[in-house]
Amino acid sequence: MATAAIIGGGVIGGGWAARFLLNGWDVQVFDPDPEAERKIGEVIDNARVSLPGLSDTALPPEGRLSFHDSMSEAVAGASWIQESVPERLELKRKVYQTLQEHCEADAILGSSTSGFKPSELQGCASRPEQIVVTHPFNPVYLMPLVELVPTEKNAPALIERAKETLKGVGMFPLHVRKEIDAHIADRFLEAVWREALWLVKDGIATTEEIDEAIRMGFGIRWAQMGLFDTYRVAGGEAGMKHFMAQFGPCLEWPWTKLMDVPEFTDELVDLIAGQSDAQSGHMSIREMERVRDNNLVSMMRALKAQNFASGAVLNQHDKKLSAEAGMVRKSADIADPSLPIVTQRRAVPVDWLDYNGHMTESRYLQAFADASDRLMEIIGCDQEYIATGGSFFTAETHIRHIDETHLGSVIEVRTRVLMAEGKKMHLWHEMYAGEKLLATAEHILIHVSLETRRPAPFSPEIAANLKMIYEAQADLPAPDGLGRYVGQPR
Numbered sequence: 229m230a231t232a233a234i235i236g237g238g239v240i241g242g243g244w245a246a247r248f249l250l251n252g253w254d255v256q257v258f259d260p261d262p263e264a265e266r267k268i269g270e271v272i273d274n275a276r277v278s279l280p281g282l283s284d285t286a287l288p289p290e291g292r293l294s295f296h297d298s299m300s301e302a303v304a305g306a307s308w309i310q311e312s313v314p315e316r317l318e319l320k321r322k323v324y325q326t327l328q329e330h331c332e333a334d335a336i337l338g339s340s341t342s343g344f345k346p347s348e349l350q351g352c353a354s355r356p357e358q359i360v361v362t363h364p365f366n367p368v369y370l371m372p373l374v375e376l377v378p379t380e381k382n383a384p385a386l387i388e389r390a391k392e393t394l395k396g397v398g399m400f401p402l403h404v405r406k407e408i409d410a411h412i413a414d415r416f417l418e419a420v421w422r423e424a425l426w427l428v429k430d431g432i433a434t435t436e437e438i439d440e441a442i443r444m445g446f447g448i449r450w451a452q453m454g455l456f457d458t459y460r461v462a463g464g465e466a467g468m469k470h471f472m473a474q475f476g477p478c479l480e481w482p483w484t485k486l487m488d489v490p491e492f493t494d495e496l497v498d499l500i501a502g503q504s505d506a507q508s509g510h511m512s513i514r515e516m517e518r519v520r521d522n523n524l525v526s527m528m529r530a531l532k533a534q535n536f537a538s539g540a541v542l543n544q545h546d547k548k549l550s551a552e553a554g555m556v557r558k559s560a561d562i563a564d565p566s567l568p569i570v571t572q573r574r575a576v577p578v579d580w581l582d583y584n585g586h587m588t589e590s591r592y593l594q595a596f597a598d599a600s601d602r603l604m605e606i607i608g609c610d611q612e613y614i615a616t617g618g619s620f621f622t623a624e625t626h627i628r629h630i631d632e633t634h635l636g637s638v639i640e641v642r643t644r645v646l647m648a649e650g651k652k653m654h655l656w657h658e659m660y661a662g663e664k665l666l667a668t669a670e671h672i673l674i675h676v677s678l679e680t681r682r683p684a685p686f687s688p689e690i691a692a693n694l695k696m697i698y699e700a701q702a703d704l705p706a707p708d709g710l711g712r713y714v715g716q717p718r
């Protein structure tokens with residue numbers, strides 16, 4: 229089991245702790261704040277609800293979380309040390325001196341700093357080659373981006389190892405090749421933040437109007453295509469050159485105050501904080517975090533369906549998780565074919581819930597259909613086979629709802645082959661949370677030719693795999709509820 233040390237467990241350190249822990253790492257925290265354990269616990273509770281919902285496969289078992297009274301204890305055995313102490317250079321440098329007296333020389337020491345360059349952090353260190361910037365985004369347990377900023381003192385092998393580790397916990401390391409204050413993303417955020425402060429100070433817009441301008445418009449665009457691709461499309465058929473010709477000159481018009489920062493007078497702080505209270509003061513920060521997390525999960529799940537941007541990163545992570553969890557993908561991997569085959573294991577995400585606060589009925593069919601797809605793959609009807617023109621169509625489905633299924637529950641579908649002859653297979657799925665039966669599904673699927681769209685006999689490989697599973701499972705008792713019709717008395 230890999231171990232991460234979290235040094236500083238505030239907003240960002242707590243998020244890192246959740247990211248590592250829920251991806252199966254042991255996590256050792258040092259933070260002198262007596263409230264740190266409670267605060268991190270609350271962040272991890274939020275993450276436990278939201279992060280598993282990003283995946284269409286189960287996360288690994290959680291690692292072990294422990295809190296320590298000294299940095300030396302926290303870094304013992306850690307291969308990754310994430311520093312997230314307040315943004316003060318002298319403090320960070322002092323922390324590195326202590327850390328390097330105790331940590332492994334080959335551990336990676338990542339700093340969450342939003343603004344300092346890695347060379348500034350490496351400045352007084354005994355082993356500068358161990359320190360890189362790994363700048364995350366809040367909430368760290370959901371946002372994929374980490375700006376990985378090394379210097380020439382970091383060996384290429386360490387940079388590669390850092391990338392692999394970050395990908396391993398589902399993140400997207402963006403290698404910032406040339407160090408600069410505030411890296412890449414924070415330079416944008418600072419520019420937008422400065423302009424927004426002017427708009428409020430000059431009485432042009434309220435904090436709420438500015439938020440609407442972002443979330444109803446360009447914020448949605450940026451989340452999927454970023455800046456340059458968005459503008460390329462906005463140039464019409466002539467693309468980027470036309471866009472620049474049309475909108476380039478206006479950069480010189482007096483549209484922007486981006487070079488100046490308004491003075492943070494008490495009056496300005498009160499104005500902005502007052503408007504912000506009026507806008508959202510009716511909600512606690514934890515409530516706002518939950519709203520934010522649900523929205524982020526739903527948006528990123530939509531991008532997963534398109535396999536685009538952050539959605540593509542999540543799909544890659546799912547593949548890795550599913551391989552590591554030992555999910556069966558071909559018949560030769562079935563450990564004991566006489567038992568029902570586990571064809572799905574995943575957490576219930578937020579966009580699978582309905583107004584009754586439990587999993588909505590269409591998602592039962594989705595989970596069972598995904599289980600049938602997996603069974604098809606196992607018997608040899610995979611993407612490659614389908615490309616040759618053979619597949620299955622579902623002819624009939626009967627679902628029974630036995631118990632409620634809730635947000636974040638890890639559901640498992642176990643599948644039996646009840647009959648497989650000629651062109652027809654009869655499947656029985658049971659959905660469980662732990663050992664609690666939640667639902668069953670009975671399906672008849674017909675093997676077809678995708679060319680004629682008509683029934684066609686199984687391929688010899690599919691026929692042999694189905695026969696093997698059917699015969700091995702033949703001694704299992706008939707499932708309770710088999711062949712029920714709608715409305716039959718229970």
Ligand SMILES: NC(=O)C1=CN([C@@H]2O[C@H](COP(=O)(O)OP(=O)(O)OC[C@H]3O[C@@H](n4cnc5c(N)ncnc54)[C@H](O)[C@@H]3O)[C@@H](O)[C@H]2O)C=CC1
Pocket residue numbers: 235236237238239240241258259260261264311312313314315316323340341342343363364365366
């Ligand atoms: N808040 C944000 O949106 C983001 C912050 N960051 C960066 O993350 C770092 C931490 O920021 P936040 O989590 O927002 O601050 P925070 O104030 O929420 O947390 C800092 C934590 O460090 C602890 N701490 C103070 N001295 C310490 C020491 N000597 N050893 C160990 N822990 C110590 C504090 O008790 C506190 O819990 C900063 O470098 C910041 O620039 C990066 C991305 C986003």
Ligand SMILES: C[N+](C)(C)CC(=O)CC(=O)[O-]
Pocket residue numbers: 342364365366414417
């Ligand atoms: C405000 N901030 C500069 C600390 C923000 C970040 O560093 C990244 C983020 O999460 O927005």
